[in-house]
Amino acid sequence: MKIQNPVLPGFNPDPSMIRVGDTYYIANSTFEWFPGVRLHESKDMVHWNELPSPLASVTMLDMAGNPASGGIWAPDLSYADGKFWLVFTDVKVTEGPFKDMHNYVTTATDIRGPWTKPTLLNGVGFDESLFHDDDGRKYLVQQTWDHREYKQPFNGITLTEIDPETLRVKPETARTIYRGTDVKLVEGPHLYKIKGQYYLFAAQGGTVWTHQEVVARSASLTAESFVTEPGEPFITNFDTPDSYLQKQGHGALVSTPGGEWYYASLTGRPWHHDTESVWDPRGWCTLGRETAIQKVEWDAEGWPRIVGGHGGQTFVEAPKDAIHTDAPDNHSYHDNFTGDLDTTQWNTLRIPFTSHMGRTGDGKLTLVGHESFASNFDVSLVGLRWQAFNFDAQVKVEFDPYSYQQMAGLTNFYNDKHYSWVFITWDEERGHVIEVAQNDNNQYTSFLKDAAIQIPAGTQSVWFKTKVRTSSYSYAYSLDGKTWQDIPVELDAAVVSDDYVLQTYGGFFTGAFVGLAAVDYAGYNREANFYNFDYAELAD
Known part of the structure; x- marks a missing residue:
């Protein structure tokens, strides 16, 4: 089978993909649209079926008064301790120097719910994710917002420990583990532990044509210990203007039962008026930011690389152990x-x-x-x-x-x-x-x-x-x-x-x-x- 990108067409951005057993799940941002957080499942990464939203009542999510494109930003889905964990941001301010936001966590033993009433975590920054270390510790990993006009507002990636029982955030443990590169606007962090090393995947460049994903790694979780992957970005379309897929970056890594690796990324598909260049302006994405999946391989130095190059591919080999999933081919x-x-x-x-x-x-x-x-x-x-x-x-x-x-x-x-x-x-x-x-x-x-x-x-x-x-x-x-x-x-x-x-x-x-x-x-x-x-x- 072949994965045809985008796998989730039309306004399905900021994918957080995980695998539990033989089933893959993706959570996507929904912003001011209700219900909050979109979930899909698949056993082959090719065909996807939508699941009930976890945030489907005012008790779970209250967005009255939120500005356009406020609301649910970049949810993160994970699985640990026999249950699903969902962390998400409800953004109350989008314009100006401040980004007032509320970060929450909710859990469920079944992906279809019921989900627990969300627990408020903090408002430090958006695009938070949850990292479950193999020693039992849990950490909130998040973009950090700085309102000061003489500072870069995207002030690095902060790691803060969470009490696994009470879910209380421990602000005294907070530390900046990564500040990104000179591209700036570092956000969308996901942290993984692979073969004893910590790998941080983070987006940069803003979610536009300059968007990209970089990878950094460290042997520990100490402050500013992460080193960026050498050479080209992990994924970007900034220098591939003729590609069918654009804006690839923010996303999540997953492994298959057979040991293959894939990366789910947001993407956009621009079209052009007949009078316009296909390079500048790059085009118009009326379907919004969608979800694509690329295959990943590891180089000799232990760094992940996109198969086919950092611009990604429209057609991607599906996992060898994929189980065919029945799902509609058309969204009529x-x-x-x-x-x-x-x-x-x-x-x-x-x-x-x-x-x-x-x-x-x-x-x-x-x-x-x-x-x-x-x-x-x-x-x-x-x-x-x-x-x-x-x-x-x-x-x-x-x-x-x-x-x-x-x-x-x-x-x-x-x-x-x-x-x-x-x-x-x-x-x-x-x-x-x-x-x-x-x-x-x-x-x-x-x-x-x-x-x-x-x-x-x-x-x-x-x-x-x-x-x-x-x-x-x-x-x-x-x-x-x-x-x-x-x-x-x-x-x-x-x-x-x-x-x-x-x-x-x-x-x-x-x-x-x-x-x-x-x-x-x-x-x-x-x-x-x-x-x-x-x-x-x-x-x-």
């Missing part, structure tokens, strides 16, 4: 809303889907209109990751607004400043109308305005469709679900990419979603009904 999805909302597919912003936001059953999803997309508190939006560059998505909508402050429809959404949607609303002169609008770095544009499409009196339902075609996308509508009318507005897909958002905002860590939403910022909680949602991936 249909929802008739006959039962509870499937939160392995659907995500909400910051807060869980409850009766306050809406309800499902009897073949429909009802969303209660609340605050606008600009809110960090109370948005009625359910979203599905873009997992392919080309897809169609459609849904049937019933909505009876009586104010222009009431809107409901189909959206392509990155964050509160970057999205578009097609929706039903109210016009004082023409009654119910269809409008298309975009928010581009908080510049809101209604494209149809006085030419908004009037919905004939007596019409009960409207069908909406979005057609995403890599670099651009559009919307269409139907009054009978059969005959479609294209709306003459073509939108640049780059606006919902990490790379576009980065130009103006420091929180650029997620990916585009297609979603269903209802807004009633008048505060009257007008409801909208959605039926027969369909997301169909097309060939690239």
Whole structure:
């Protein structure tokens, strides 16, 4: 079998991969999207199935008010003492000199839960991981944040011992074990003990085109004792601009039962407008940061090297002892809303889907209109990751607004400043109308305005469709679900990419979603009904 990268397409960044017995598990960041932390499992590294999220209630995770691209950063999954350990960061501030954050740990004897109520650890830095030494000691390994304007904010990798019984962090044991190289921005640490040596894997260069992973090692865990792997970085695409995969770096190492080694890394797949160079700008990653897996070999000096070179490969030999795993090859999805909302597919912003936001059953999803997309508190939006560059998505909508402050429809959404949607609303002169609008770095544009499409009196339902075609996308509508009318507005897909958002905002860590939403910022909680949602991936 061959591993085809990325193995987890579409907004699956910062992978933490482990093996327990013959099964591999990956945990990924979810940022402000709820539920928190995405888990997948596989026995062959080729085919992956999603597992229930460990952070699926407000008791486990409270993100109300978190900024865009705050929330869950770089969770770390490990296994020791007969149970799974998950440490994660909930980031409350993304912009400016400070990074206020809360680091937690939770455990479970079964990967599917139940997970213990999270224990607060500290707020020293993000991208924490847990290292279980063979002498029974446990350590929190984390990036360390420095707000002082005359210092580098990424102030090295800190190691702090944790009491294995009480899970209390022992700040008196804290020490900096590694400061990275001149590339700076050292983060994403994972520590391993291999053949008596401690190996530290850490990301550098920022999670953009300059991203990379370096490896350092030491015979002990004393302060500043780690020495960087000589020569080229362990993995990077900074000097491979023509590669299908870009941004590789932050990730985790794993061994197979047969003694082979693999590395799971975040990656991005940029596309380009026809007028653009493929080197500069490097491109636009509308699918966000994804997960790739590369094979690793060890050189004569005991350093790990990526098979095929530090730029990685699209197709990678699967483990020789892989056990075939049944999993879907395509992420197309249909929802008739006959039962509870499937939160392995659907995500909400910051807060869980409850009766306050809406309800499902009897073949429909009802969303209660609340605050606008600009809110960090109370948005009625359910979203599905873009997992392919080309897809169609459609849904049937019933909505009876009586104010222009009431809107409901189909959206392509990155964050509160970057999205578009097609929706039903109210016009004082023409009654119910269809409008298309975009928010581009908080510049809101209604494209149809006085030419908004009037919905004939007596019409009960409207069908909406979005057609995403890599670099651009559009919307269409139907009054009978059969005959479609294209709306003459073509939108640049780059606006919902990490790379576009980065130009103006420091929180650029997620990916585009297609979603269903209802807004009633008048505060009257007008409801909208959605039926027969369909997301169909097309060939690239």
